[in-house]
Amino acid sequence: MGDSIGHQFSQGFEAAALGRGHEWKRKVHMRYNNGKKQFDCLATSAPIRGGGATGFWRYTKLLERSRWAKIMPCFSMERKWGENFLHMLLDYEYSELPADVPNQQKHTISGFDAVVVRLPHGWMKVHELTKERIKEAVIFCQEMLGARVVVFTTVGLDNNAITSEQWEGVTKVNEHLHDVARNWKPPRDGEAGVEWVLVQEFSNFTSTLLHENGKYIGEKEMLQILAFVSYGFVSRTCYQSPKAMMLARMISSSNGW
Helix, strand or coil: ECHHHHHHHHHHHHHHCCCCCCCEEEEEEEEEEEEEEEEEEEEECCCCCCCEEEEECCCCCCHHHHHCCCCCCCCCCCCCEEEHHHHHHCEEEEECCCCCCCCCCCCCCCCCCCCEEEECECCEEEHHCCHHHHHHHHHHHHHHHCEEEECCCCCCCCCCCCCCHHHHHHHHHHHHHHHHHHHHCCCCCCCCCCCCEEEEEEEHHHHHHHHHHHHHCCCCHHHHHHHHHHHHHCCCCCCCCCCHHHHHHHHHCCCCC
16 A cells, blocks of 8 residues: 555565466556556455465555545545445455456455555655554554554655655654554454554665665765756756755665664
C-alpha cells in the first residue's frame, strides 16, 4: 500500500513472486491516466509461487477509520479510502491455470497475512504522521485485511525530502516507525490482532549506497549527482550549490543500516 514509489516496490515483488512467463496472473482492477501515462490504483497477482496472492493498493494517506467512504474513484489525489477497493481485493477469484482452460476450481482471497506500507510522506505533512495515527493504521490493517504482520518502509531521500528542514521532519517520522515497532504488544494466544510490526530500513539503506558510491567515484562527481537530484537534472555545473552540499552532509551523517 502506498504511492508511486510503493507501486514500484510492489511491482518488483510481483515480478519475483510470479516469475517470468506468468504475467497473465496479474490483474489490474483500476487505473488512472496522468497525461499520456497510466498508473495502477489496484492490482492483484495470484497465484504466486508457493501459493497465495499479493496485491497493490494505491493510497496516499494512512488507512484510518475516519477516512472511510463507501465508494471512491481511482485517481491520484485521494482524500478517503473506498470500501469498493477493499471488496475488489478480498472478493477476487482466481484459478491455477489460464481462464480459457475449462472446469477449473476457483479460489477466493479472504485476507492478507502481511501488509507492507510505504509511509505517505509528501502526501501527508510531518505533523500529521503521528505515532497514534501509525498505530491506528496497524490495527486497521488487521481489521480490514486480516494482516498479522505490518511492515513500514522508512522515508528516504526523494523529491519530498531535499532540504534540511524536510530531512529533519523525515528523521522524526522514521523514529516514530521504529518506536511503534519496538514497543508493539502482540495479542494474547487465541486473540485476533497484529503479531509483528516491522520496519524496512529503506532510508538508511539508500543513504548508505549513495555514501559508499560517493567515496568510490569521488566527492566532486557525487556532488554533481546530488545537484541533479536537488535541481531537477538541470545543470552539471551546480555541484557546489548549497542544496547539493547539504544533501551530501545528510547522507554522510546517516546511520549505518
